[in-house]
Amino acid sequence: MAHLRSRRVRALAVPLGLALTASLGFLPNAATAATPETTAVTADGPLLSYVVNTTPGHATVGKVKKAIARAGGKVITAHEQIGVIVVHSANPGFAAAVRTVHGVQSAGATRTAPMKATGTTDIGKPQKVELPKAQLKAAGAAAAANGKEPLEPLQWDIAAIKADKAAKVNPGSRNVTVAVIDTGVDDTHPDLRPNFSARQSANCVGGVADTSKGAWRPYDPETDYHGTHVAGTIAAARNGVGVAGVAPGVKFSAIKVSEPKTRMFYAESVVCAFVFAADHGVQVTNNSYYVDPWMFNCKDDADQAAILDAVGRAAKYAQRKGAVNVAAAGNSNLDLGADKVVDTGSPNDSTPVTRSVSPKTCWDVPTQVPGTVTVAATGSHQLKSGYSNYGLGQIDVAAPGGDSAQVPELPAKNGNILSTMPGGDWAYLAGTSMASPHVAGVATLLKSVHPKASPQEIQWLLKQQADNPGCPTGAASCTGTKHVNSHFGYGIVNALNAVRK
Numbered sequence: 001m002a003h004l005r006s007r008r009v010r011a012l013a014v015p016l017g018l019a020l021t022a023s024l025g026f027l028p029n030a031a032t033a034a035t036p037e038t039t040a041v042t043a044d045g046p047l048l049s050y051v052v053n054t055t056p057g058h059a060t061v062g063k064v065k066k067a068i069a070r071a072g073g074k075v076i077t078a079h080e081q082i083g084v085i086v087v088h089s090a091n092p093g094f095a096a097a098v099r100t101v102h103g104v105q106s107a108g109a110t111r112t113a114p115m116k117a118t119g120t121t122d123i124g125k126p127q128k129v130e131l132p133k134a135q136l137k138a139a140g141a142a143a144a145a146n147g148k149e150p151l152e153p154l155q156w157d158i159a160a161i162k163a164d165k166a167a168k169v170n171p172g173s174r175n176v177t178v179a180v181i182d183t184g185v186d187d188t189h190p191d192l193r194p195n196f197s198a199r200q201s202a203n204c205v206g207g208v209a210d211t212s213k214g215a216w217r218p219y220d221p222e223t224d225y226h227g228t229h230v231a232g233t234i235a236a237a238r239n240g241v242g243v244a245g246v247a248p249g250v251k252f253s254a255i256k257v258s259e260p261k262t263r264m265f266y267a268e269s270v271v272c273a274f275v276f277a278a279d280h281g282v283q284v285t286n287n288s289y290y291v292d293p294w295m296f297n298c299k300d301d302a303d304q305a306a307i308l309d310a311v312g313r314a315a316k317y318a319q320r321k322g323a324v325n326v327a328a329a330g331n332s333n334l335d336l337g338a339d340k341v342v343d344t345g346s347p348n349d350s351t352p353v354t355r356s357v358s359p360k361t362c363w364d365v366p367t368q369v370p371g372t373v374t375v376a377a378t379g380s381h382q383l384k385s386g387y388s389n390y391g392l393g394q395i396d397v398a399a400p401g402g403d404s405a406q407v408p409e410l411p412a413k414n415g416n417i418l419s420t421m422p423g424g425d426w427a428y429l430a431g432t433s434m435a436s437p438h439v440a441g442v443a444t445l446l447k448s449v450h451p452k453a454s455p456q457e458i459q460w461l462l463k464q465q466a467d468n469p470g471c472p473t474g475a476a477s478c479t480g481t482k483h484v485n486s487h488f489g490y491g492i493v494n495a496l497n498a499v500r501k
Helices: 058-072 094-098 133-145 156-160 163-169 226-235 267-279 302-320 434-449 455-465 495-500
Strands: 018-019 047-053 072-081 083-091 105-108 130-131 177-182 251-256 282-288 326-328 341-346 352-356 373-378 395-398 417-421 425-429
Touching: 018 177, 047 058, 047 072, 047 094, 047 267, 047 302, 058 083, 058 094, 058 495, 072 267, 072 495, 083 094, 083 267, 083 302, 094 105, 094 302, 105 352, 156 395, 163 434, 177 226, 177 267, 177 434, 226 251, 226 417, 251 267, 267 282, 267 302, 267 495, 282 434, 302 326, 302 495, 326 434, 326 455, 373 434, 395 434, 434 455, 434 495, 455 495
Parallel strands: 018 130, 177 251, 177 282, 282 326, 326 373, 373 395
Antiparallel strands: 018 425, 047 083, 047 105, 072 083, 341 352, 417 425
16 A cells, blocks of 8 residues: 555544544753853744753742743743643743753753644545435444444444443443543534543643633534544444444543644643643543654754653653553554664654654654553554554554555445544544554553553553454564564453453
């Protein structure tokens, strides 16, 4: 199949849709003992957003805030518990100046272009097909007779991980919430409304949580549908409408982090999302994206290292508070276990350059952040999806993400993943974006059965209960053993095992 470029959100183009009318840081302490003298600063550069990472605590953060002001920065918010400060500045020398401040461990710009709309993404719009009411009614009646949701016969992925059988044993607990950190979610969708938690939802775009009613919804339902699709895969209710989620009994929240129009996922927004989720009792987070503008953040680049440090601190904070972080591996068919990979799309908010990077020192964030469950995608034939990243020692588990080249048995027909869309619609999408929520759903089932289990224990159970098909014959990119390999990690997750064992 043709090579498909990785997306900011980890979904691929839609071939078919349905619209129905019915220590905290990861860097060594880099601060010097000096505090810069008060000097005149310029403000003639582009207005950029920065993360300034300090020793956590009110006292240190307070002192650094004063230094930030002297360096021409405006503090937008400060997460004192993890030592991450979000700053705006038009001083081209801001980052260099603040890095010399006592207590600052790293600092850098989170973007390479000024803070304004720069374009739109290239995911594309779903192709929607209207189903006549009579046909919908007939499909619903037939499915109901078999104890299924009206569109569930088209969801080959639900049966592939035995989520249909799991729902009969334990559909998940109302005491468990998974946060969909994404482009926002249409919580008014009839398949999603029953399981939505407004109390645990927010708009984190820009780095400050807005919890006003509806702030978590997509900016543009026609283009910002990604988060709604992800939410349906995890927790669409079994209510006689549309599709079934992997964990139809759990709650989900929406934490919007994508910029309007550009749909960029910047570090300050993602940091806000992890901290908000942790402070509001979320047990699982789903992360079907990479943090813009760098597909890989290299530790030897000061700006990229600061992004890695800030997001790493926030993700670790969520883990310490009891959350399991699940993330998509990416859609570039790259070996994340290789010594070198080629990144041709970064920075994606200005002018990309081709660079050779090592995934060992240049990390995909949050996918490669320690403690994160990294998910590869499979198709209906239990083979790695052609676009999915892989890598021995990098992939934890795999799950259905869709692959149009792997055609499922009838009546499904379409090899991609069917789920909810804004405005009460349903559509197919493919990508590791679609694989990750399957794993997040299984993680919520495990948490439902084992409410006192730690994030590390849940991750171990995901691996231990997975089914590994082993390396396919002739697949040179698949290395490892029957039990752990580069395509599937420990295997394809199993929802039935999660509620039985």
